[in-house]
Amino acid sequence: MINEIALHSPALAIAIPLVFAFLLPLLKKWKKLAALMALIGFGAAETMAVLVFKSVLTEGIKVYVMGASSIGQTTPPFMPVPVRIILEIDAFSALMGLAGATIALLAAIYSIKFIKESHVKYYSLLLLMLAGLLGFVFTGDLFNLFVFFEVLSISSIGLIAFWLKRSEAVEAGFKYLTISAVASLFVLFAIGLLYGEHGILNIATISRDMLFYGFAFTDIIALGLLVCAFAMKCGTAPMHFWVPDAYGEAPAAVTAVLAIASLSSVYALLRIAFTVFGPLPHTEIIAYAVIIMGAISLFVGATMSLVQKDLKRLIAYAGVSQTGFILVAFGVGLVAINNVPLQAFGLRAMQGGLFHLINHAFYEALLFLVAGAIIYRAGTKDLNELGGLARQMPLTAVFFLIGAISIAGLPPSNGFASKILIYESIYFFSPLLAVIALISSVIVVVPMVKAFCSAFLGPEIKKFKSVKEVPGSMILAMLVLSIIVIFFGLFPGIMLESIVNPAVNALLNQAAYVGGVL
Amino acid sequence: MSNSFELCVGPIHPALKEPIQLDFEVEGERVKNVSFKLGQVHRAIEWAGMRRNPIQILYLAERICGICNVCHPMAFSMALEKIAEIEVPKRAEYIRVINAELERIHSHILWAGVAAHELGFDSVMHYTWRVREKVLDIIEMLNGNRITKGVFMIGGVRRDVKKEHIPKIRQALQYYRDCYAKLEKIFLKDASIKARTRDIGVLSKKEALKLCAVGPTARASGVKKDIRVDFAYAAYPWLDIKPVTPEIAGLKARGDTFDRILVRLLEVKQSIDLIEQCLNDLPAGPILAEPVLQKLLVQLKGVEGESIALQEAPRGELIHYLKMAAQDSPYAWKVRAPTYANLPPLIPMLSGCEIADIPIVAASIDPCISCTNRVVQIDNDDSILSMDKLRELSVQKTNKILREVKK
Amino acid sequence: MTMDFSVLLFVPVFSITAILLGLFFRGIDRKLGAKMQARIGPPIIQPFIDLKKLLMKENIVPENAIKWVFNSMPLIALSASILVLLYVPFLGFPPLLSGYGDLILVLYLLMIPALALAVGGFSSGSTYASVGAQRELVLMMSYEFAFSIVIVTIAWLVTKTAPVINAFSLVSISVVPVWGLVGVMGFIGLLLLLLALMLVMPAELGRLPADIAEAKTEIADGVFVEYSGRNLALLYLALDVRTIAFSSLVVALFFPFAFTEFVPLQGIVAVIANALFFLVKVFIVMFFGSIFVHVAVARFRVDQAARAYWGPVLLIALIGMALVMWGTVLG
Amino acid sequence: MLGMVKELLVQLFKKPATNKFPVKYAPKSITGLLEKVEKGQAKLNEPVPVPEGFRGRLSYDRKKCIMCKQCIKVCPAAALEVDEKNNRIKHFVSRCTFCAQCVDICPTKALSMTNEFLLSAYDKKQGFVEVKEQPKEKKEKAIAGEK
Amino acid sequence: MKPAGVVNSFKKEFENNIEIHTSEHGKGKKKTVRVWITVKNKDFKKAVRHLFKLQEFPHFSVSSGTDLGKEIEIINHFVLNYGERLKAIPVSIKVKLPKRKPEMETITDLFPSAIISEQEKMEMLGITIKGIPRNRVFTDESMPSNAFPWRKDSKGVEKIARNLHEEKRGNKK
Amino acid sequence: MGINTLNRSLWVFHVNTGSCNGCDIEIVAALTPRYDVERFGIKLVGTPRHADVLLVTGAVTRQMKDKLLRVYEQTPDPKVVMVIGNCGATGGVFYESYNLVGPVDRLIPVDVFVPGCPPRPEAIIEGVVKAWKKLEELEAAGKRKKKRAKEAKE
Numbered sequence A: 001m002i003n004e005i006a007l008h009s010p011a012l013a014i015a016i017p018l019v020f021a022f023l024l025p026l027l028k029k030w031k032k033l034a035a036l037m038a039l040i041g042f043g044a045a046e047t048m049a050v051l052v053f054k055s056v057l058t059e060g061i062k063v064y065v066m067g068a069s070s071i072g073q074t075t076p077p078f079m080p081v082p083v084r085i086i087l088e089i090d091a092f093s094a095l096m097g098l099a100g101a102t103i104a105l106l107a108a109i110y111s112i113k114f115i116k117e118s119h120v121k122y123y124s125l126l127l128l129m130l131a132g133l134l135g136f137v138f139t140g141d142l143f144n145l146f147v148f149f150e151v152l153s154i155s156s157i158g159l160i161a162f163w164l165k166r167s168e169a170v171e172a173g174f175k176y177l178t179i180s181a182v183a184s185l186f187v188l189f190a191i192g193l194l195y196g197e198h199g200i201l202n203i204a205t206i207s208r209d210m211l212f213y214g215f216a217f218t219d220i221i222a223l224g225l226l227v228c229a230f231a232m233k234c235g236t237a238p239m240h241f242w243v244p245d246a247y248g249e250a251p252a253a254v255t256a257v258l259a260i261a262s263l264s265s266v267y268a269l270l271r272i273a274f275t276v277f278g279p280l281p282h283t284e285i286i287a288y289a290v291i292i293m294g295a296i297s298l299f300v301g302a303t304m305s306l307v308q309k310d311l312k313r314l315i316a317y318a319g320v321s322q323t324g325f326i327l328v329a330f331g332v333g334l335v336a337i338n339n340v341p342l343q344a345f346g347l348r349a350m351q352g353g354l355f356h357l358i359n360h361a362f363y364e365a366l367l368f369l370v371a372g373a374i375i376y377r378a379g380t381k382d383l384n385e386l387g388g389l390a391r392q393m394p395l396t397a398v399f400f401l402i403g404a405i406s407i408a409g410l411p412p413s414n415g416f417a418s419k420i421l422i423y424e425s426i427y428f429f430s431p432l433l434a435v436i437a438l439i440s441s442v443i444v445v446v447p448m449v450k451a452f453c454s455a456f457l458g459p460e461i462k463k464f465k466s467v468k469e470v471p472g473s474m475i476l477a478m479l480v481l482s483i484i485v486i487f488f489g490l491f492p493g494i495m496l497e498s499i500v501n502p503a504v505n506a507l508l509n510q511a512a513y514v515g516g517v518l
Numbered sequence B: 001m002s003n004s005f006e007l008c009v010g011p012i013h014p015a016l017k018e019p020i021q022l023d024f025e026v027e028g029e030r031v032k033n034v035s036f037k038l039g040q041v042h043r044a045i046e047w048a049g050m051r052r053n054p055i056q057i058l059y060l061a062e063r064i065c066g067i068c069n070v071c072h073p074m075a076f077s078m079a080l081e082k083i084a085e086i087e088v089p090k091r092a093e094y095i096r097v098i099n100a101e102l103e104r105i106h107s108h109i110l111w112a113g114v115a116a117h118e119l120g121f122d123s124v125m126h127y128t129w130r131v132r133e134k135v136l137d138i139i140e141m142l143n144g145n146r147i148t149k150g151v152f153m154i155g156g157v158r159r160d161v162k163k164e165h166i167p168k169i170r171q172a173l174q175y176y177r178d179c180y181a182k183l184e185k186i187f188l189k190d191a192s193i194k195a196r197t198r199d200i201g202v203l204s205k206k207e208a209l210k211l212c213a214v215g216p217t218a219r220a221s222g223v224k225k226d227i228r229v230d231f232a233y234a235a236y237p238w239l240d241i242k243p244v245t246p247e248i249a250g251l252k253a254r255g256d257t258f259d260r261i262l263v264r265l266l267e268v269k270q271s272i273d274l275i276e277q278c279l280n281d282l283p284a285g286p287i288l289a290e291p292v293l294q295k296l297l298v299q300l301k302g303v304e305g306e307s308i309a310l311q312e313a314p315r316g317e318l319i320h321y322l323k324m325a326a327q328d329s330p331y332a333w334k335v336r337a338p339t340y341a342n343l344p345p346l347i348p349m350l351s352g353c354e355i356a357d358i359p360i361v362a363a364s365i366d367p368c369i370s371c372t373n374r375v376v377q378i379d380n381d382d383s384i385l386s387m388d389k390l391r392e393l394s395v396q397k398t399n400k401i402l403r404e405v406k407k
Numbered sequence C: 001m002t003m004d005f006s007v008l009l010f011v012p013v014f015s016i017t018a019i020l021l022g023l024f025f026r027g028i029d030r031k032l033g034a035k036m037q038a039r040i041g042p043p044i045i046q047p048f049i050d051l052k053k054l055l056m057k058e059n060i061v062p063e064n065a066i067k068w069v070f071n072s073m074p075l076i077a078l079s080a081s082i083l084v085l086l087y088v089p090f091l092g093f094p095p096l097l098s099g100y101g102d103l104i105l106v107l108y109l110l111m112i113p114a115l116a117l118a119v120g121g122f123s124s125g126s127t128y129a130s131v132g133a134q135r136e137l138v139l140m141m142s143y144e145f146a147f148s149i150v151i152v153t154i155a156w157l158v159t160k161t162a163p164v165i166n167a168f169s170l171v172s173i174s175v176v177p178v179w180g181l182v183g184v185m186g187f188i189g190l191l192l193l194l195l196a197l198m199l200v201m202p203a204e205l206g207r208l209p210a211d212i213a214e215a216k217t218e219i220a221d222g223v224f225v226e227y228s229g230r231n232l233a234l235l236y237l238a239l240d241v242r243t244i245a246f247s248s249l250v251v252a253l254f255f256p257f258a259f260t261e262f263v264p265l266q267g268i269v270a271v272i273a274n275a276l277f278f279l280v281k282v283f284i285v286m287f288f289g290s291i292f293v294h295v296a297v298a299r300f301r302v303d304q305a306a307r308a309y310w311g312p313v314l315l316i317a318l319i320g321m322a323l324v325m326w327g328t329v330l331g
Numbered sequence D: 001m002l003g004m005v006k007e008l009l010v011q012l013f014k015k016p017a018t019n020k021f022p023v024k025y026a027p028k029s030i031t032g033l034l035e036k037v038e039k040g041q042a043k044l045n046e047p048v049p050v051p052e053g054f055r056g057r058l059s060y061d062r063k064k065c066i067m068c069k070q071c072i073k074v075c076p077a078a079a080l081e082v083d084e085k086n087n088r089i090k091h092f093v094s095r096c097t098f099c100a101q102c103v104d105i106c107p108t109k110a111l112s113m114t115n116e117f118l119l120s121a122y123d124k125k126q127g128f129v130e131v132k133e134q135p136k137e138k139k140e141k142a143i144a145g146e147k
Numbered sequence E: 001m002k003p004a005g006v007v008n009s010f011k012k013e014f015e016n017n018i019e020i021h022t023s024e025h026g027k028g029k030k031k032t033v034r035v036w037i038t039v040k041n042k043d044f045k046k047a048v049r050h051l052f053k054l055q056e057f058p059h060f061s062v063s064s065g066t067d068l069g070k071e072i073e074i075i076n077h078f079v080l081n082y083g084e085r086l087k088a089i090p091v092s093i094k095v096k097l098p099k100r101k102p103e104m105e106t107i108t109d110l111f112p113s114a115i116i117s118e119q120e121k122m123e124m125l126g127i128t129i130k131g132i133p134r135n136r137v138f139t140d141e142s143m144p145s146n147a148f149p150w151r152k153d154s155k156g157v158e159k160i161a162r163n164l165h166e167e168k169r170g171n172k173k
Numbered sequence F: 001m002g003i004n005t006l007n008r009s010l011w012v013f014h015v016n017t018g019s020c021n022g023c024d025i026e027i028v029a030a031l032t033p034r035y036d037v038e039r040f041g042i043k044l045v046g047t048p049r050h051a052d053v054l055l056v057t058g059a060v061t062r063q064m065k066d067k068l069l070r071v072y073e074q075t076p077d078p079k080v081v082m083v084i085g086n087c088g089a090t091g092g093v094f095y096e097s098y099n100l101v102g103p104v105d106r107l108i109p110v111d112v113f114v115p116g117c118p119p120r121p122e123a124i125i126e127g128v129v130k131a132w133k134k135l136e137e138l139e140a141a142g143k144r145k146k147k148r149a150k151e152a153k154e
Ligand code: SF4
Pocket: B008, B009, B010, B011, B012, B013, F067
């Protein structure tokens, strides 16, 4: 039985939240039951993600096929695209899936008390989002990638605009809708081009195709389109404008999931760049583009964060800066693939980037949950109004401090562990880049200190005198995230060994990915 | 943290050796609004003066403020001498000037040190106060105390400048001529001081006139008000003296903090010259119109009338109004210290400054709150005179038009 | 990060030495400052007396402060300052702790006392302290740019010319003195970098002309305003140790030479000579970076300081960096 | 540019301008030091000398006084009072402004100013010291022991 | 402009509603002449405005106030020709306010810095100056509201006045 | 530890409660090169929180009364209060007033009075010496008392 489940875990990981998402509305009348069911759904998905991760680590790439039995086959035959779901999971995707499922589970626990209305709708959408996310990172097929991408976007929009009464929320949802639509169009178009060129949409197959038969011009256009689309969706500068709105307006728990969802776009970007197009000469251009985008994000995110007065927007901008870190690191990694003297540094950069990606997912989630906790009790996220909360909410304050230290990359946090890897590798590529990264990181410290001090320190404010610490379920979620963050920070070596390196190797080892399917 | 917050400086604050309360509305580092609350040093001196005899008042007046404590007893005696029609001997007039100018040297150098301290330049403060000790020694030698001189008497002065004093005074003047070059180099050439004072806390000539600024504050804005020059008092009409403005140093008066430093430094030089002139011209003769104090008291008891005396204190125009009504004590006594006139100009100077500029700009008018508090109280609706109010009044005409256009 | 038993043993020894040295140098600083101002000045042991005095004073936590934050910040500031010292070569010994990228770690660790001060300032709930804390933050953003340029350039130079695996380790840098790695152009570049670093020093250490965060005459000691007794003692100690740490860093980066390189000595004599030589170097760095500067200039305004660090100082650092890179690539 | 630089460096090698009154540094134990001074084993440094005509603590010669009360009349700080019991003038040091006006007006020169200015006391009462019969000589050494 | 000119100009403007005399200060040939003008309360503002006809920026020094028994006398002291060597002409404009209704107009619209003087007069003499707010400022709340230190008939001040010398002797613990 | 260290590291905070500045400038003068009290470890601090000694000048106006009391409270123990100048001790020349609530020792306990109007800087230094002495004597007395208590027990 266990083996059975383990065998089907990839499919189950996607299917369970999907099914729960559609079943939940049936329980509309039994609200408590619905919430419980939802939690069970998240728990089950998490279990599956863990199983997937474990088996990938021990057994290597896992391929799971549903529907048609061969790659070229389409069922029914008249369909232009084969309806067949290939899940191909390597260490990187498994890691993304695990992180996504974990954060989603914690967000769901947090939401028990946090969300006070429309439980059913909320949980359905969140489950749908998780399903989309898992499918997105697990799939081995470009068309499915597109489908899950859409699922993810639509459920996200629903959640961003969850508080329909707030016009800002609706506006943020609309912004996200626009950017998603544009990104989807790009992706669809790119897929069309690739299909026209290669006649197939399986990632591994396309990759092999290109490896053997070389590039077509359309491929390059497709590559450009895909990079654009995913860069847009992961919120890098200069296409970051939707981030503060969406992150700022969505319910805090959703924001946490949204953050990892955005990171999954980084995943897709890397998957396309490294696995599909691989070590081909043109990747250099992409690499530089990525580095430049990353550097801009670094600086813009940090400086914009400096002037924010809204706690969540402040965190969101700081997050943009962190995305920049990840991109810069991978960009340097991408450059290094074909550049022998740089290779050692490139590998280190990619380790740093990947590690930072995971770290970022967790501490960003933590920060957003803390912001949610503040909103939950104090009713505002305006830093000018807040103050003195450390008296009433000492735990939340500590959690924020942990998150803030991490995002600012101060020792001894996990953020520091991964950033130091990045500095240590990119300086050789360009010292100036390292300096920009360093100074951006220093700048991010400032808004974080500012936010901490404005919200938690200072004289007691009358309005908040009766404020209490948040309920247990919310504490629990934040506590787990804090533990993860601290653990990663204290034992970076272990994490690098057991999680990061396999993922980096998986990403670099294009042949293995291709071979896994065929 | 809200961007705009209230910062109250004082009444107990390291930048202010005296209590005054300045309330600032600050946005980031920039001052948006200033208001001040005084009254912390109100000791009821005028009230007390109206129940003491003139000789006692001399010492009371001296303690209105300890910094330039020559000016108050001097102005008071001048007012009373006018009412009582006492002719002050010429020698006494010269000695009065010597004391007043020694005082100016001490006060300006002290101020320079305080200003340096406000800038965080403690070395300069130590230097200036070190050289100040010399003039204190001279004052102590002439009068018997370093700070409170107690040298004035109605109808003259209590202590003569003796023959053996003169070389010592001359020597001290030479000493100051020597350090003057150094002071000039420190204050006028030092890049860090210049950066902190040039175009900071500007008071335009028009504002200075409109708000009736006095003393070095006004002169730094190019307004040539100087009682020593414009009015005939003590020995000044016989001396060669010109009002000190930045133009003397060949600069255009900008009315900023730097100019106020400049004017004070130049005045130190001027004071040295004036003392020199006095020593050269010092006439022989008595130093008191009525040396027997018992007689003097009886005489003063009988006088009636009112008078006003103006005096140029180191900080500017000082006024004593006195009314005698054939009693032991004055019938009315009103003192107005220079800072009183210089506080309103402080408001346009400070607005738009940064927090860091507050101390140096405030110090640049050389406020002496002790005097001011005796007589001043600024207040308004919310118990503070808001800067807007004053500003509005001061530039009313232009603003009116502007406001109408905006509406 | 490697850690063995002997390190643990040395940590307290080093920490205490660091604190004592910090106080000692503060004493010298005050004495020399006074001397330059034509005063006698306090005895050199004055900081020790002050410390003892502060420790026996009442420790007041103001009403508006958040107690745990308020009390923990001085401790954090001090421990971070001491930690820095464990990562830089000190007294002629190689650093106690070392590992990957210590230089960057040091850069971050040097930031922490400033941050702790800022947070402590905010937590005390006084307006003066908040203004001070804000200034501290603004200042930090300004000088850190030039500082990181210096560090990254040196790491780059070391990797490029004398390939070592761990370029950000102070051990490798002190083994290969930078001056030997460059030609004339690079030499000038390095001089500029050193200048930039010295200019960063007063700000990093919160001394005049950049003691803006505590500016006594402006905002009543700023971030320190509400601290008293033990907490205040810890804060002063943190500052003193940070001074030593920063000077040691400058020495390690630019003057890592040991005395024994010039005069061959053996055994314990060599150790002592090296230690003394090190102290002299630290003193010289401190004299020019801090002692002399703080008596010779007026306090900057925070915007002037920011402009200075983002302007001329940054430019000096950038030119230095360009020269070093140019010289290296050409040569 | 930096105006102070030269001055500072020169000063570094010059003698400080400080007058080392009463000792150079704070002693470990002041009581111990004062005992030593008493025994003549240690010496205190003198303050900056006061000039002739210094207005220090008041001194009063009962024999010369004619009780005309002129001094009380002009004293600005009400520091002089009549001591009816002993038929003399009483003076309160802690009220005096040291203006010497009473000295000026006294018709018989019963009052005069001394050079004494180190007057601090633990109790204000001790500040109410009566006018001394005889002008005491240099009392700076008062510091050596509390009377 | 000479002192005589100032006197004439005022005489012309106010004819019989004005009392003018001058006093001389200083010695020998170098003298300053002070002009004392007494106007009716209703003409006060007009007199002050008249100064502006003589000079663009007349200088306001201070206003003093005296309780004359039945009336309260307020004197505003100005200076003309300020800034010219030995030519300054101090002008003092007096008004007398009846004790029963001591009210006068403000001059802060002409001299912004007069607000300090005027508020002081209100507090110390208990008069009313129309156009500026009244406030207790020199003194704090512990001062009785009917106590005006400069009034000769006000007993409120005497009640709270203390002799610090005696206090101590009576109060020592 | 103990008084010995406190004595040699007195940090002073200066409160002007309505003085004429005469004393205040002499206090500052005591800090400057000619007198340089820093050689005794004396330092002027910017906040009462750091202070060991309060130097009070002036006869305490009504407005400054509360502030004086607050500063006194804010100063951590152990602390010494010195009154500089006669107007702080007795009102001095301002003895008669409706707006003064002093003298200082009516409001807070005073350890040392330094008479003068103003006192010379040396007189202020002598006041400091008196303060040292008082502290030492207090400590000695405390020790003796303890000792006696111990002996009595035995
Ligand atoms: S009065 Fe002075 S010390 Fe008191 S709160 Fe205001 S500024 Fe601070």
